[in-house]
Amino acid sequence: MKILVCIKQVPDMESKFKVDAAGTWYDTSDLAWRMNEYDEYAVEQAVRLKEQLGQGDITVLSIGSDKVKETMKKALAMGCDRGLHVSDDQAAGKEPLQIASVIAAFAQDKGFDVIFTGMQSQDRGSGQVGVLTAEILGMPSVTTIVDFSCDGGVVSAKRELEGGVKARVKVNTPALFTCQLGLNKPRYPTLPNIMKAKKKELLSVPVAELLRADARQQTTKLYFPEKKGGGIVLEGDVGELADRLVQILQEKTTVLSR
Amino acid sequence: MRFELSEEQRLIRETVRDFAETEIAPSAAQRDEEERFDRGLMFDSLAELGLTGIVFPEQYGGAGADYISYAIAVEELSRVCASTGVTLSAHLSLGANPIYLFGTEEQKQEFLIPLATGEKMGAFGLTEPSAGSDAGSTRTTGVRDGNGWILNGTKIFITNGGEAETYVVFARTDKDATKHHGISAFIVSKGTDGFSFGKKEKKLGIRSSPTMEIVFENCRIPGTNLLGEEGEGFKVAMKTLDGGRIGIAAQALGIAQGALEQAVAYAKERKQFDKPLAAFQGISFQLADMATQIEASRLLVYNAAYRASAGLPYSQASAMAKLMASETAMKVTTQAVQILGGYGYTREFPVERMMRDAKITEIYEGTSEIQRLVIGASLTR
Numbered sequence: 001m002k003i004l005v006c007i008k009q010v011p012d013m014e015s016k017f018k019v020d021a022a023g024t025w026y027d028t029s030d031l032a033w034r035m036n037e038y039d040e041y042a043v044e045q046a047v048r049l050k051e052q053l054g055q056g057d058i059t060v061l062s063i064g065s066d067k068v069k070e071t072m073k074k075a076l077a078m079g080c081d082r083g084l085h086v087s088d089d090q091a092a093g094k095e096p097l098q099i100a101s102v103i104a105a106f107a108q109d110k111g112f113d114v115i116f117t118g119m120q121s122q123d124r125g126s127g128q129v130g131v132l133t134a135e136i137l138g139m140p141s142v143t144t145i146v147d148f149s150c151d152g153g154v155v156s157a158k159r160e161l162e163g164g165v166k167a168r169v170k171v172n173t174p175a176l177f178t179c180q181l182g183l184n185k186p187r188y189p190t191l192p193n194i195m196k197a198k199k200k201e202l203l204s205v206p207v208a209e210l211l212r213a214d215a216r217q218q219t220t221k222l223y224f225p226e227k228k229g230g231g232i233v234l235e236g237d238v239g240e241l242a243d244r245l246v247q248i249l250q251e252k253t254t255v256l257s258r
Numbered sequence: 259m260r261f262e263l264s265e266e267q268r269l270i271r272e273t274v275r276d277f278a279e280t281e282i283a284p285s286a287a288q289r290d291e292e293e294r295f296d297r298g299l300m301f302d303s304l305a306e307l308g309l310t311g312i313v314f315p316e317q318y319g320g321a322g323a324d325y326i327s328y329a330i331a332v333e334e335l336s337r338v339c340a341s342t343g344v345t346l347s348a349h350l351s352l353g354a355n356p357i358y359l360f361g362t363e364e365q366k367q368e369f370l371i372p373l374a375t376g377e378k379m380g381a382f383g384l385t386e387p388s389a390g391s392d393a394g395s396t397r398t399t400g401v402r403d404g405n406g407w408i409l410n411g412t413k414i415f416i417t418n419g420g421e422a423e424t425y426v427v428f429a430r431t432d433k434d435a436t437k438h439h440g441i442s443a444f445i446v447s448k449g450t451d452g453f454s455f456g457k458k459e460k461k462l463g464i465r466s467s468p469t470m471e472i473v474f475e476n477c478r479i480p481g482t483n484l485l486g487e488e489g490e491g492f493k494v495a496m497k498t499l500d501g502g503r504i505g506i507a508a509q510a511l512g513i514a515q516g517a518l519e520q521a522v523a524y525a526k527e528r529k530q531f532d533k534p535l536a537a538f539q540g541i542s543f544q545l546a547d548m549a550t551q552i553e554a555s556r557l558l559v560y561n562a563a564y565r566a567s568a569g570l571p572y573s574q575a576s577a578m579a580k581l582m583a584s585e586t587a588m589k590v591t592t593q594a595v596q597i598l599g600g601y602g603y604t605r606e607f608p609v610e611r612m613m614r615d616a617k618i619t620e621i622y623e624g625t626s627e628i629q630r631l632v633i634g635a636s637l638t639r
């Protein structure tokens with residue numbers, strides 16, 4: 001089985017974010033970088049699938065500057081077999097369709113049976129790259145999966161829908177899956193595997209060779225949400241507090257019907 | 259000269275930090291309170307990560323990484339739990355490393371591989387009631403008996419004692435030789451007849467790490483368990499401690515880093531006189547000094563580690579690293595408690611534990627005075 005996992009390097013979400021000089025993205029200097037959380041689930045699921053089958057070949061793909069190779073090394077240390085780095089210093093400015101076009105152009109003639117992506121990235125959060133890639137490749141996609149099992153070319157996946165509802169989907173491979181929190185607990189790469197990852201294949205190709213879509217969107221402004229007014233602090237005895245809280249909830253919100 | 263970590267070293271830091279924060283940190287305060295060692299968590303899970311043999315070659319069950327990676331691992335564990343940090347350091351630097359450095363191929367096969375893979379845990383027995391800083395005063399005896407040896411004596415303050423399966427211990431094998439001549443090193447396995455455990459120490463800090471007395475009463479071990487040459491045990495001990503000091507220096511560094519982060523976070527949150535503490539120059543200057551001393555310690559620790567991996571002499575470098583990092587840890591944790599005020603003095607916050615843990619780094623594997631002795635001697639030799 002041939003498996004592709006697409007990962008993105010994102011800033012550590014604990015970082016202090018600043019809007020950049022152009023005002024269209026965050027300032028990338030002085031940030032700590034790591035693998036997008038949802039992509040960790042994707043990598044883990046790919047490795048588990050290979051372990052379950054006892055065979056398979058996992059390619060990990062990432063688009064970005066040279067620095068994303070460090071995150072790819074983590075995926076290799078977790079168990080991916082080879083890496084394809086699409087070299088692009090301007091990746092952050094590309095819209096989801098462009099990113100998807102790059103992945104699809106690479107994947108097109110490789111015969112991948114299963115493609116895993118994260119459900120969304122923690123920084124841009126469009127949630128579109130996976131589905132657009134599947135669309136371009138003409139394969140089905142199953143989004144926000146929290147459970148995955150594969151039996152002879154048929155995948156059974158559980159999707160997380162809105163409001164706590166889940167759906168069970170059966171799909172024939174080849175297919176693409178976008179991974180959600182709850183799917184699995186990603187393993188820690190072991191030290192020996194970190195050392196061995198050095199020796200695994202990690203090729204770089206310039207993005208121009210794979211980019212098939214022009215930009216159609218333009219980010220005009222990135223900004224922090226305006227600070228909302230301060231909260232209300234209620235004081236008094238408990239019975240009185242409860243009455244006033246109920247009154248406020250009735251008047252100012254739809255939480256309690258009148 | 260390059261001051262940047264390699265990609266692998268950075269990935270090792272990220273991995274061990276994630277692991278330490280997710281798995282080790284949550285129980286650190288409680289294990290300290292209960293003086294409880296949790297082998298599954300504090301050793302077996304390190305083995306799964308491949309930490310128990312970081313610096314040894316793959317052929318001996320190790321990860322084939324360098325000493326900087328090792329220092330990073332101990333630092334990151336100690337940043338959240340110094341007891342876990344020393345468990346690894348004592349196992350690897352003191353238990354396993356002398357076998358790697360001085361063992362025969364057979365000894366490496368029999369003892370080093372299970373230690374490196376973490377199937378077994380290691381410990382080091384040098385200190386005795388009357389032989390502390392002055393390790394040459396060792397009174398435990400080793401007497402030839404046919405093709406074996408018979409050990410008699412008591413070792414105290416043994417980290418991982420009772421828990422470990424493999425002990426590197428030192429005994430006087432030549433009564434007539436003066437002081438540190440006439441001492442030999444041996445490998446003793448838990449379960450050997452005549453080898454037992456005495457009292458467990460109740461301690462100020464690193465309370466989740468077991469420290470035990472170990473006792474030899476007519477304990478017979480095979481001749482093949484002599485480690486290094488007969489009479490060369492003191493050299494084995496000193497070389498082992500040179501490496502071990504990198505581990506303890508890294509432990510101290512991690513404790514200090516953990517305390518600094520707590521102090522910074524608190525100083526930004528806590529308001530007095532209508533301002534966050536961090537806005538008072540008196541506090542921010544303290545934080546600045548703490549961070550500067552930690553960074554200086556880190557460079558010394560990584561330098562000693564670099565030298566160890568590069569095959570350069572590192573005895574002086576590791577003594578300097580341990581001296582600086584441990585004294586920094588003590589200063590920084592004390593200041594962190596001060597910055598947290600009354601809250602810092604309570605067990606609601608981890609800085610009081612860090613302050614208690616920091617103190618041992620100035621004592622074991624050579625007190626600060628002994629580090630100064632080593633450095634001084636290397637200057638005036």
Ligand SMILES: Cc1cc2nc3c(=O)[nH]c(=O)nc-3n(C[C@H](O)[C@H](O)[C@H](O)COP(=O)(O)OP(=O)(O)OC[C@H]3O[C@@H](n4cnc5c(N)ncnc54)[C@H](O)[C@@H]3O)c2cc1C
Nearest residue numbers: 382383384385390391415416417469621622623624625627
């Ligand atoms: C928690 C813990 C864990 C330990 N783990 C281990 C272990 O795993 N294996 C092991 O073998 N040992 C271990 N030790 C022992 C430790 O290494 C010794 O305690 C340490 O070397 C000091 O020896 P001592 O306690 O006998 O103090 P002493 O040597 O009696 O020193 C007392 C004081 O005198 C000072 N002093 C001594 N000589 C000089 C000098 N020449 N010049 C100036 N000052 C001097 C010392 O610096 C110290 O301040 C451990 C100890 C503790 C507390």
